[in-house]
Amino acid sequence: MAVEQQITDRTQLRTVYREPSQAVIDKVIDHIDAGAARFVQASPFVVLSTATADRADASPRGGPPGFVRVLDTHHLAWGDLTGNNRLDSFGNLVEQSNVGLLFIVPGVEETLRLSGSAVLCQDPEILDACTIGDRRPKTAVVVTVQECYIQCGAALRRSALWDTASWPTDEAKPSGAAILKDHIGTEATVEQIEAGLTDYYDNHIWLAGGRDD
Numbered sequence: 311m312a313v314e315q316q317i318t319d320r321t322q323l324r325t326v327y328r329e330p331s332q333a334v335i336d337k338v339i340d341h342i343d344a345g346a347a348r349f350v351q352a353s354p355f356v357v358l359s360t361a362t363a364d365r366a367d368a369s370p371r372g373g374p375p376g377f378v379r380v381l382d383t384h385h386l387a388w389g390d391l392t393g394n395n396r397l398d399s400f401g402n403l404v405e406q407s408n409v410g411l412l413f414i415v416p417g418v419e420e421t422l423r424l425s426g427s428a429v430l431c432q433d434p435e436i437l438d439a440c441t442i443g444d445r446r447p448k449t450a451v452v453v454t455v456q457e458c459y460i461q462c463g464a465a466l467r468r469s470a471l472w473d474t475a476s477w478p479t480d481e482a483k484p485s486g487a488a489i490l491k492d493h494i495g496t497e498a499t500v501e502q503i504e505a506g507l508t509d510y511y512d513n514h515i516w517l518a519g520g521r522d523d
Contacts, residue, residue: 338459341383342424346458349422350386351376352415358451359410360402360428367398378413379439384455386411386424389440389447390519403428409453412461417472419463426456448520 317323342350354375359368371378371388378388390400403409407427414421429452440450470476487503496503 338457340456340458342380342386342455342458343383346422346424346460347380349415349460350378350380350413352418353378353413353422354416355414357412357414358399359412360399360406361408362402362405365402367402369399373442375415377442381436381439381452386453386455387436387440387450389437389442389445390449390451391445391447392514392517392519400430403430403451411453419466419472421461421463421466422458423461424453424455424458426454428453442516445516445518447518 317326339346352375354377355370355372356378357368358371359366361367373388373391378386381387407429409426409428411424412421413424431450431452432448433450433452436450436452437447440447466472485500485504487500487507490507491498491500491503
């Protein structure tokens with residue numbers, strides 16, 4: 311598909327959009343203040359965005375509220391739990407350290423946006439700080455925060471994300487198992503794939519990421 315009349319530079323972009331208000335500019339801070347720390351500590355879900363020169367990735371991360379630890383006013387960390395081992399985000403990070411984070415708290419329309427640089431580490435003290443119960447990670451992500459600000463709730467309000475009346479019925483919900491079957495072209499049935507996913511969710515998702523040996 312050919313896309314015509316593209317906007318190709320910032321000057322042209324500003325002919326379409328007005329300048330941000332002073333409050334929008336002033337709300338961006340370079341550290342984790344007390345309010346932002348409380349938001350992180352209440353959040354069970356964050357989207358991690360990474361990129362290199364030739365690819366980008368946005369990846370969900372989840373855990374009990376506060377699974378992302380506030381180490382100090384400039385640093386966050388969380389331990390890696392098992393995943394698909396594609397290492398899309400981590401592969402990007404070892405090439406290029408810039409990251410963006412979007413924290414979500416259920417029922418809260420505002421989100422928290424952080425950006426900065428990140429490293430992967432195996433520092434014992436940080437791994438201890440990121441332990442959840444008796445689950446000590448093998449690797450942790452440490453983010454040095456350069457920008458931090460609260461994002462207005464317009465997107466979540468428009469999407470009615472927390473309004474259960476807007477949620478799809480069971481019949482209308484997309485089936486992850488059916489989509490996966492189409493993606494990989496397997497002969498397995500949707501029911502078999504669902505059973506495998508259920509076993510993974512019930513028995514394996516809390517394992518530390520990395521090799522078992």
